[in-house]
Amino acid sequence: MREQLEQMRLAAVNELKLIADLEQLEQLRVKYLGKKGELTQVLRGMGKLSPEERPVIGQLANQVKEQLEAALRSKGEDLEKAAQQEKLKAEEIDVTLPGRKFNSGTRHxxxxxxxxxxxxxxxxxxxxxxxxxxxxxxxxxxxxxxxxxxxxxxxxxxxxxxxxxxxxxxxxxxxxxxxxxxxxxxxxxxxxxxxxxxxxxxxxxxxxxxxxxxxxxxxxxxxxxxxxxxxxxxxxxxxxxxxxxxxxxxxxxxxxxxxxxxxxxxxxxxxxxxxxxxxxxxxxxxxxxxxxxxxxxxxxxxxxxxxxxxxxxxxxxxxxxxxxxxxxxxxxxxxxxxxx
Structure with a gap:
């Protein structure tokens, strides 16, 4: 089970490098950390372990979970910053352009x-x-x-x-x-x-x-x-x-x-x-x-x-x-x- 957790962590980290937007990031989070995610499936097999192995594997599973959450959070911040930069670039204002004249209203x-x-x-x-x-x-x-x-x-x-x-x-x-x-x-x-x-x-x-x-x-x-x-x-x-x-x-x-x-x-x-x-x-x-x-x-x-x-x-x-x-x-x- 130790090897299974390590393989899952490495797979998640590799997939994380390919994520391009926040929607894909959420899908990855659900895949590994959701209620029916791979980490949950691994933890369900802990009942087959001996009493001595359970706390060791449990601690390792928590470490893997914390590492994945931190990686997801960091990736999310990077994606948000990139999206903000793209938005600012698309909405860029040329301050050297002449102003637009606004028509003043008059009384009816x-x-x-x-x-x-x-x-x-x-x-x-x-x-x-x-x-x-x-x-x-x-x-x-x-x-x-x-x-x-x-x-x-x-x-x-x-x-x-x-x-x-x-x-x-x-x-x-x-x-x-x-x-x-x-x-x-x-x-x-x-x-x-x-x-x-x-x-x-x-x-x-x-x-x-x-x-x-x-x-x-x-x-x-x-x-x-x-x-x-x-x-x-x-x-x-x-x-x-x-x-x-x-x-x-x-x-x-x-x-x-x-x-x-x-x-x-x-x-x-x-x-x-x-x-x-x-x-x-x-x-x-x-x-x-x-x-x-x-x-x-x-x-x-x-x-x-x-x-x-x-x-x-x-x-x-x-x-x-x-x-x-x-x-x-x-x-x-x-x-x-x-x-x-």
Missing amino acids: PLYQVLDEIEDIFRNMGFTIAEGSEIELDYYNFEALNIPKDHPARDMQDSFYITEEVLLRTHTSPVQVRTMEKKHPQLPIKIIAPGKVYRRDDDATHSPMFHQVEGLLIDKNVTFGDLKGTLLTFVKRMFGQDRRIRLRPSYFPFTEPSAEMDISCGVCGGSGCRACSNTGWLEILGSGLVHPKVLEMSGYDPQEVTGFAFGIGVERIAMLKYDIDDLRVLFDNDLRFLQQF
Whole structure:
């Protein structure tokens, strides 16, 4: 058995010299030192030895095992170093090559327009208020004079999570929550920018879009104040030559209500294809805050009045940059975005 162990050791050492990678090394280890390896097979024959020979052969077997483990470990370290050197050689970097230019990003055109809208209203004394995109039915509809059986709900095809929770269809809930929080403090002068959600999807509508709604509550607020505020906004956003007109409309949360148009920037108001030969382009909805909305937020409509308006940021961007399809704003096509 002594000769058998020595022959096994010499065979393993000779085979080890031929090993070229870690996978072959593992196979060699299993062959000689595994549970069913050759060393194990030799040790199983120790039962046939005399009591005097067993400790001698056992000690020799341990020595052979330790020698093989040390040789395998050393070979493994050499193979790992060689593999690392090959990897470094393959990934070698030529530091003399010219650098690669990285294109710097720019702010998305929608947010460029949103930033500009916010700056304009800040300069008019408005502060920014924000709220959750997941809202209660009460704040999204009922507190805005749109009870559950009101036909005006059909104007907004909403995304409901439960019967009482939905994705907000406008940022008007921020106005209501602000009025409740600040009551009876005056004045309230805010804009509420943010994402809103409705089930619309075509060239001019998106199921997710951005709004900026404005609210002013104080004593003796008139429709003239609303018109002056919106005219100032239009001239600063589109240019001093732009004109506005207000057309009677209907919104449940304002009374009276009006749609606002701006004069066409292509033809100057004379009529062209861009404005369907009317000279005007629809831009936003507005009106004086409905007395019931004031009452539900704790204000006395006999003592205070206010106005509100809602601006679609995508609509402003399309008019400002002459974009005819809303969907390009969400396609993430660099050929389009790099123009801004």
